[in-house]
Structure formats: C-alpha cells, structure tokens
Amino acid sequence: MAGLAAAFGSGAMTNSVQEFEEAEVFFVIGSNTTEQHPLIASRIIRAVTQRDAKLIVADPRDIKLARFAAVHLKHRIGSDVALLNGLMHIILKEGWEDKQFIKARTENFEQLKTVVAKYTPDRVTEITGVDRDSLRKGAEIYARAKKAMIAYAMGITQHITGTDNVISCANLAMLTGHVGYPSTGVNPLRGQNNVQGACDMGALPNVYSGYQPVTDPECRQKFENEWNVTGLSDKIGLTVTEMIDAAERGEVKALYIMGENPVVSDPDANHVARALRKLDLLVVQDIFPTETTKLAHVILPAASFAEKMGTYTNTERRVQLSRQAIEPLEGTEQDWKIICEISSRAGYPMNYHSAVEILDEINRVTPSYAGITHDRLENSWGLCWPCPNKDHPGTPFLHKARFTRGLGLFHAKEYIPPAEPPDEEYPFTLTTGRMSFQFHTGTMTRRIPILGREAPKAILEMNPRDARRLRVRDGSMVAIESRRGELHLPVMTTLDLPEGVVFSTFHYSEKNINELTICAIDPVAKIPEFKSCAVSIRRI
Amino acid sequence: MKRLKKDHVLPFLKVMNKTEQVYCPQWVEGRDLILMPLGEGEYRGDLGKTTISAKTVLFPQAEAITSFRTDKISKIIDSTGTLVFGIRACEMKAIQFTDRFMTRDNLIDPHYMARREKMTTIVVACNKPPSNTCFCIDAGAMPYLESGYDLQLFDAGDYYIATAGSARGEELLANSYFEEGVQEDRGKVEDIKKEALNSQHNRPGVERAIDALKEDKPDEAFWEELADKCINCGGCVYVCPTCTCFNVYDLPSQGGYIRYRSWDACLHAGFTRETSGHNPRPTQWSRLARRHEHKFKFDIINYNESGCVGCGRCSDACPVGLGAIEIVNALNKL
Numbered sequence: 001m002a003g004l005a006a007a008f009g010s011g012a013m014t015n016s017v018q019e020f021e022e023a024e025v026f027f028v029i030g031s032n033t034t035e036q037h038p039l040i041a042s043r044i045i046r047a048v049t050q051r052d053a054k055l056i057v058a059d060p061r062d063i064k065l066a067r068f069a070a071v072h073l074k075h076r077i078g079s080d081v082a083l084l085n086g087l088m089h090i091i092l093k094e095g096w097e098d099k100q101f102i103k104a105r106t107e108n109f110e111q112l113k114t115v116v117a118k119y120t121p122d123r124v125t126e127i128t129g130v131d132r133d134s135l136r137k138g139a140e141i142y143a144r145a146k147k148a149m150i151a152y153a154m155g156i157t158q159h160i161t162g163t164d165n166v167i168s169c170a171n172l173a174m175l176t177g178h179v180g181y182p183s184t185g186v187n188p189l190r191g192q193n194n195v196q197g198a199c200d201m202g203a204l205p206n207v208y209s210g211y212q213p214v215t216d217p218e219c220r221q222k223f224e225n226e227w228n229v230t231g232l233s234d235k236i237g238l239t240v241t242e243m244i245d246a247a248e249r250g251e252v253k254a255l256y257i258m259g260e261n262p263v264v265s266d267p268d269a270n271h272v273a274r275a276l277r278k279l280d281l282l283v284v285q286d287i288f289p290t291e292t293t294k295l296a297h298v299i300l301p302a303a304s305f306a307e308k309m310g311t312y313t314n315t316e317r318r319v320q321l322s323r324q325a326i327e328p329l330e331g332t333e334q335d336w337k338i339i340c341e342i343s344s345r346a347g348y349p350m351n352y353h354s355a356v357e358i359l360d361e362i363n364r365v366t367p368s369y370a371g372i373t374h375d376r377l378e379n380s381w382g383l384c385w386p387c388p389n390k391d392h393p394g395t396p397f398l399h400k401a402r403f404t405r406g407l408g409l410f411h412a413k414e415y416i417p418p419a420e421p422p423d424e425e426y427p428f429t430l431t432t433g434r435m436s437f438q439f440h441t442g443t444m445t446r447r448i449p450i451l452g453r454e455a456p457k458a459i460l461e462m463n464p465r466d467a468r469r470l471r472v473r474d475g476s477m478v479a480i481e482s483r484r485g486e487l488h489l490p491v492m493t494t495l496d497l498p499e500g501v502v503f504s505t506f507h508y509s510e511k512n513i514n515e516l517t518i519c520a521i522d523p524v525a526k527i528p529e530f531k532s533c534a535v536s537i538r539r540i
Numbered sequence: 541m542k543r544l545k546k547d548h549v550l551p552f553l554k555v556m557n558k559t560e561q562v563y564c565p566q567w568v569e570g571r572d573l574i575l576m577p578l579g580e581g582e583y584r585g586d587l588g589k590t591t592i593s594a595k596t597v598l599f600p601q602a603e604a605i606t607s608f609r610t611d612k613i614s615k616i617i618d619s620t621g622t623l624v625f626g627i628r629a630c631e632m633k634a635i636q637f638t639d640r641f642m643t644r645d646n647l648i649d650p651h652y653m654a655r656r657e658k659m660t661t662i663v664v665a666c667n668k669p670p671s672n673t674c675f676c677i678d679a680g681a682m683p684y685l686e687s688g689y690d691l692q693l694f695d696a697g698d699y700y701i702a703t704a705g706s707a708r709g710e711e712l713l714a715n716s717y718f719e720e721g722v723q724e725d726r727g728k729v730e731d732i733k734k735e736a737l738n739s740q741h742n743r744p745g746v747e748r749a750i751d752a753l754k755e756d757k758p759d760e761a762f763w764e765e766l767a768d769k770c771i772n773c774g775g776c777v778y779v780c781p782t783c784t785c786f787n788v789y790d791l792p793s794q795g796g797y798i799r800y801r802s803w804d805a806c807l808h809a810g811f812t813r814e815t816s817g818h819n820p821r822p823t824q825w826s827r828l829a830r831r832h833e834h835k836f837k838f839d840i841i842n843y844n845e846s847g848c849v850g851c852g853r854c855s856d857a858c859p860v861g862l863g864a865i866e867i868v869n870a871l872n873k874l
Contacts, residue, residue, distance in 0.1 A: 034771070038771035038772075038773075039771070039859055039860075041771070042769055042771055042859065042860040045768055045769055046769065046860070046861075049765070049768070049769075067768075068768070323569070436772070449787065449789035449791075449800075449802075450787050450789075450802065450804065450808070450810075453787065453808075453810040454808055454809060454810040474817070475817065
C-alpha cells in the first residue's frame with residue numbers, strides 16, 4: 001500500500017474487478033488467484049479460454065493459473081525486483097515503452113532508466129532463474145498490449161522488499177502506459193474482506209480516515225473540531241510488528257487487540273507470545289477464544305458479522321452494506337458499542353446511537369467517502385471510492401487523466417536478496433500461504449466440520465526429488481527447523497514446488513508454522529517476510 | 541374444481557398456520573425470494589422461482605439427528621406438520637424423486653420421511669417460465685403436474701383454479717376459502733397448460749446430452765476444460781432440489797454430544813477421500829464429471845428418470861457459468 005501511495009498517491013487497487021472482463025493481458029505476480037480470489041481467477045480463466053486474452057504468471061510455484069499462461073516466469077523466491085527490472089530493461093531496449101505517457105504523466109524517468117540498464121537479461125537470468133526467452137516473451141506480451149492489468153497479492157508484499165516490489169510493479173505499468181485507463185492498472189488483491197476498509201478508516205499508525213496524515217495540522221484541526229477535543233497527537237504511532245518488539249523491550253505496557261490472533265498469525269510466534277506475556281495489560285476483543293485470548297488479562301466478547309450492521313470495503317474499493325441478521329448472542333456486544341463504552345469509561349464519552357450515525361461522521365470527515373452515505377448503500381451494490389459527494393457515481397478506476405499525486409513517480413529499485421537465504425545448515429527455503437478452505441488462523445473456519453474435512457491438518461509440501469533425497473514419502477513425518485523454532489509435520493509431495501522450496505499454511509495453531517518464520521520486515525510498510533526463510537528438514 | 545381468490549391466499553395461509561407450519565415464497569428486503577415460514581418475509585403473491593427449493597423444508601441445511609449421553613443414545617426426529625404453498629411443478633417432481641431415493645431398497649431415512657409424511661403440498665403450476673433459466677420441458681419434467689401433489693393451482697388472473705390430487709387435497713378444498721368453480725374453469729386450465737407448454741423456449745437439449753453420456757462421448761479433456769473454471773464452491777449442489785448428500789459430525793452439548801448432518805457436495809475433494817488418503821476422484825474434473833453423470837446417466841439407469849428437473853437453479857447460482865444448462869450445451873457440441 002505504501003508503495004502505490006508513493007508512486008501514484010493512492011494505495012489501493014487502481015481498477016475494478018469487472019474490468020478483468022475486458023482486459024487483453026493479465027500479468028499475475030505473487031498471487032495464487034484461484035485459491036484466494038477465485039472469482040477474479042475465474043474471470044481471468046474465462047478471458048484466456050474464451051476470448052484469447054493472454055496471461056503472464058510470475059510465481060515460483062506451479063499454481064493452477066500457470067496452466068493457462070502464455071508464459072510462466074518461475075522466478076526464485078524474493079527475486080521480484082530483479083525480474084521486474086529485467087522486463088523493463090527489455091521493454092526499453094526494444095522501444096516498447098509508452099513515450100508519450102512517460103512524458104506527459106510521469107516524473108523521474110531518467111533515474112529508472114539508469115538503474116534498469118543494469119538489469120541485463122543475463123544478469124536477471126542469473127538472479128531469478130528465468131530463461132531469456134521467457135523474459136522477452138513476458139515483456140513483449142505485457143508491453144505491446146493495449147489493455148493490460150497487473151494483479152498481485154501477498155507474494156509481492158510479504159517480503160523485506162515488499163514496498164520495492166510494489167513500486168517496481170507501478171514502474172512497469174507507468175513505463176508502458178498501462179494505468180489510468182479501464183482494464184489496466186496495478187491491482188493489489190487484498191487478503192481479507194475488509195482490510196481495505198480498515199486502512200481507509202485510518203487503522204494505521206500515521207493517518208486518520210481517508211489517509212489524512214496525523215502530521216498535517218489542518219487534518220488534526222478538522223478531527224479536533226469534529227470530536228470536540230484539543231491536542232490530538234502529531235506523532236506517528238507504531239505498526240503491529242513494531243508494537244510486539246516494543247512490548248518485548250518493555251516500552252509498550254498495554255495492548256488492546258481487536259479481531260486479531262497475532263500469536264498464530266505473526267512471524268516468529270514464540271517471540272510474539274513472549275512479548276505479550278510481558279505486558280502489564282492485554283485486552284483482546286474477539287468472537288471466539290484464540291491462542292491470543294489465552295494470554296489476555298481481559299477478554300471482550302464481540303458480536304459476529306451476522307449480529308451487527310456496518311460496511312465492508314472490498315479489494316476494488318467498493319463499500320458495501322452488511323445488514324444485521326440476528327441479535328447479538330447473550331454476553332456479547334457489537335464492536336462499536338464496546339469501543340464507545342471503553343472510551344466513555346476512560347473519560348471521553350462517545351455517544352453514537354447506531355452504525356448509521358458513525359457512517360454519517362465518516363461521510364463528514366473523509367473526502368473520499370463523503371458521498372458514500374447509508375441511504376445510497378441501502379439501494380445499491382455499493383460504491384467505489386473516491387466518491388466525493390452525494391451525486392457522484394463512485395470511481396471504478398483511479399488516476400484517469402491525472403494521478404492522485406499529480407504526476408506518477410518513477411522510483412528505481414535495486415534487487416535485495418531475502419533476509420535469510422538458505423545455507424548449508426538450513427538448506428531449504430520455507431514459504432507460507434493460505435488455502436481456500438481455511439481462513440487465516442482458523443479461529444472461525446476450523447469450527448466448521450466440512451471445512452475441517454476438506455483441509456484437516458497442517459502439511460508440508462515439497463518437491464518429490466527433495467523427498468527422495470530425504471528418504472520420505474507422502475504422509476511421512478519430518479522435523480522442520482529454522483533458527484527460531486522446530487515443528488513436526490507430515491509431508492505431501494507435489495510437482496507444483498521447485499526443488500529446495502517447501503510450503504505450508506498458517507491455519508493450524510497446534511502446528512504453527514509461524515514459530516519458524518522470520519520477523520524481518522519491510523522498512524517502509526513493516527510487513528514481515530512470511531514468504532521466505534531458511535529451514536532444515538530431517539526425517540523422524 | 542374449485543377457486544381460490546388471490547386475495548384469500550394470505551388469510552387462508554394464516555388460518556392453516558395455526559395447526560401446521562406454513563411455508564411460502566416470501567421476499568427478503570425486496571431482493572431475494574425465499575421459501576420460508578410464513579411471516580418471516582413479505583408475501584407479495586408473485587411466486588416466481590425461489591433461490592432454494594422446497595428441499596430445504598424436508599432436508600434442512602443442518603439438522604440434529606442423534607443425541608448421545610453416557611447413559612442414552614436417542615434419535616432426534618422432527619415431525620412438525622408443514623404446509624408448503626407455492627412450490628412449482630419441478631420442485632414437486634424433485635420431491636417425488638427424492639421420496640423414491642429416501643426409501644430405496646427399504647432403507648428408509650427416518651428424518652426425511654417423518655417430515656415428508658406430515659407435509660402438505662400446494663403446487664402452483666407455471667403459466668410462463670418464472671425465469672429464463674427454466675428448462676423443465678426439455679428436462680422431461682413439466683410446468684404442471686398430472687399427479688403426486690395434494691393440491692395444484694392454476695393461475696387464472698384474480699383467482700386460482702384448484703384441483704385435488706390426494707385425500708388431503710380434497711380435505712383442503714372443503715375449506716371455506718375455496719369457492720365453487722364454474723364449468724368453463726376446466727377449459728381455462730387446458731388453455732393455461734397450453735400456454736405453459738408454448739411459452740418455454742429454453743431447450744438446451746437434455747436428451748441428446750443423455751445420449752452423449754450413454755455413448756461415453758466426453759473424454760477427460762472435455763471435463764477438464766469445464767472444470768478449469770469450477771471454483772469448488774458447491775453452490776450448484778446446495779441449490780439443487782434433488783441433491784441430498786450430507787456430511788455427519790458430532791458437536792459437544794451439555795455433557796454429551798449431538799450428531800448433526802449438513803448438506804455436502806460431491807465437488808469437494810474430501811467427499812470421496814478415503815481414510816488412507818487415497819481419493820478415487822482426485823481431480824476437479826473427475827468430480828464435475830461424476831456429478832453430471834449421476835444426474836444424466838446413473839439416475840436413468842437406476843430410476844429410468846434423469847435426476848435433473850430443469851429448474852435451472854444451478855445455472856442461476858453458479859458464479860462461473862457452469863450449471864446444468866451450460867454442461868448440457870457443452871455435451872451437445874460433442
């Protein structure tokens with residue numbers, strides 16, 4: 001998100017889901033779309049099989065989408081910047097760039113040119129493992145299409161170079177003029193139903209709702225007026241990973257966690273648990289008991305989605321109304337009521353009477369949400385922000401004619417290898433992800449028997465050649481060890497993975513793969529490198 | 541033959557609701573037409589095609605079937621009397637199909653049959669297909685029924701013309717809300733039937749599709765191409781009026797356990813996975829093939845009747861365009 005904000009001025013999917021139906025070329029990088037965004041994937045598959053659209057997949061794994069790809073760039077984990085620079089190198093060399101777009105709509109192109117010049121096909125092949133022909137083919141298909149969309153997900157962001165990876169995607173789109181038009185753009189597929197909404201509402205350390213900086217005195221003034229207070233802080237707060245570290249150092253004394261299960265979902269889980277135990281006060285608000293509530297001093301039982309009214313903002317910036325189906329179960333309360341109550345008892349009375357009243361306030365203080373009113377949501381399938389007033393139809397694609405920040409900013413990036421490359425002691429790369437039948441740490445989905453049947457337990461996927469070398473087969477137990485922890489998992493062999501790479505999911509708290517992952521973070525977005533750490537594996 | 545004024549439907553249902561649980565198609569927030577207990581939504585008189593068929597009354601999405609305690613194991617049977625108003629001929633045909641399945645070889649499903657025996661069915665024939673995905677005629681069903689219902693109504697404008705198909709139906713006709721009909725009503729019913737037969741133009745070609753399957757025409761590549769689009773959500777199975785596969789699981793409850801069953805889908809990998817881990821249908825294409833072979837091939841062998849009644853719900857529900865209509869279309873191209 002920080003990457004796109006830097007390049008374009010707005011950190012969100014530039015285009016909308018519907019536009020996948022019209023694109024000529026899709027460049028999918030770091031997204032197992034059929035598993036995690038199946039409806040977007042089915043649009044891509046339909047486009048490829050029914051109207052000859054072309055698909056470029058860049059992924060170290062043989063994901064299902066790769067079967068439909070005109071070219072599959074099987075780059076090494078964490079080599080995204082080198083790969084993207086390599087594609088841009090070829091595009092510039094062949095003169096496939098959009099000169100007019102670069103001139104009229106972007107700045108800092110010369111810097112990009114200088115850096116990209118160093119990424120010759122030979123060098124890129126060496127770093128990424130992708131052959132020259134595939135690089136050229138990928139570059140040509142993407143650059144020479146009229147309407148080409150880039151889609152990415154956590155395979156791009158969950159690296160120490162997450163922001164660099166995103167910026168490189170943005171560079172590629174600007175270089176070829178594939179942004180600011182329908183069925184183009186740079187499209188982060190968000191990993192949760194409302195992660196866009198949470199960011200939009202300012203659940204970030206540096207902004208109020210609608211990305212209004214806390215460091216901007218005018219913004220602060222506006223919120224002080226609305227909330228009838230003075231002296232709102234102008235200091236940027238901490239991100240989740242920083243809070244955990246600060247708790248371990250004893251600098252953060254109290255933590256109030258809502259709907260998160262960091263003991264399972266955050267990297268280096270033993271370190272997370274250790275840090276949380278050091279807190280003077282841990283408050284956890286959730287709908288079910290979790291590994292994190294076990295450490296809490298106070299648990300606030302919250303109501304589920306069915307027991308409350310509100311809005312979700314999905315990956316395409318579409319704000320949709322969610323209606324209350326049933327009354328909250330006995331002993332639980334809706335999140336906003338809990339927050340009002342806590343605030344009131346802490347000395348600032350919050351007197352909202354309904355979710356609608358809260359949305360009214362959002363409309364007043366958030367320019368991009370100003371026209372997304374309750375009445376309009378009630379009678380529609382939702383509205384895409386920015387929607388600055390009540391008559392505005394919403395914005396399916398961003399940066400038409402002008403980027404949010406004015407000119408699009410090229411920002412050249414150099415390749416940096418993953419924080420913990422494999423070595424003699426830990427010769428495998430562990431990469432983590434999700435599958436469609438479970439959601440995150442499983443606190444909800446693992447209570448559903450049929451999902452449990454489909455995806456019952458944690459497994460370690462590996463290439464059959466690696467399995468042969470380790471003298472294990474499907475179902476054998478192995479000990480997998482990193483510098484941070486050890487776990488015993490059954491093996492499942494699959495040709496989808498290259499040799500030297502193993503994969504597992506973080507859905508199973510009793511076999512928590514995040515005890516192994518590394519808490520190396522992207523310096524800007526502070527996202528941990530879930531996609532790569534070094535491990536050793538032995539038969540037991 | 542008797543008449544039921546449309547204005548009298550709701551008062552009639554309200555009276556019936558005193559002695560049995562009445563279900564009828566109702567609108568929820570003006571968007572979804574759902575067959576649900578009277579009063580839970582808004583009855584507007586337009587019956588249309590409900591999202592999920594009357595299957596949901598006889599075979600709910602999830603139900604408790606057994607309770608376990610250390611000292612006692614007991615079956616849980618719900619035999620609430622129900623009256624289902626406004627179901628379509630295709631749905632009734634699906635119920636007849638399911639009845640046969642649930643009692644096949646004298647293996648009787650007690651949970652289903654307890655509800656079925658206490659269910660009164662009031663079918664409303666279709667003058668016109670309620671949606672453009674209806675293809676009952678092509679599927680060998682009809683927009684109206686000749687038998688197998690308690691009461692069948694024909695829409696004659698301001699009123700329904702009612703015919704009884706069972707003793708229970710005759711009993712209902714004795715209710716004072718039903719008025720004596722006139723001689724011409726018989727002719728009117730024939731006209732409505734004719735209109736119904738002539739107004740349905742959706743003919744995907746089920747018979748030819750059945751032949752293609754009989755002759756084993758589709759190969760792996762055929763199914764693979766279709767299955768590539770399938771996102772394995774199971775929606776087609778859940779909305780199908782003749783799909784009744786279920787999963788069984790136990791949940792703790794007050795010192796014991798309750799065994800539940802809930803809808804399952806043959807498109808999920810775990811459906812056929814064996815304890816060893818071996819899966820006889822390991823791929824999405826083999827599961828998709830199996831589902832449609834079941835409807836259009838094995839059901840014909842077993843019951844001399846296809847398992848698809850042509851309601852088109854799977855085509856309505858599928859987010860990637862892979863319902864029965866699309867499968868039949870593809871089979872026709874072989």
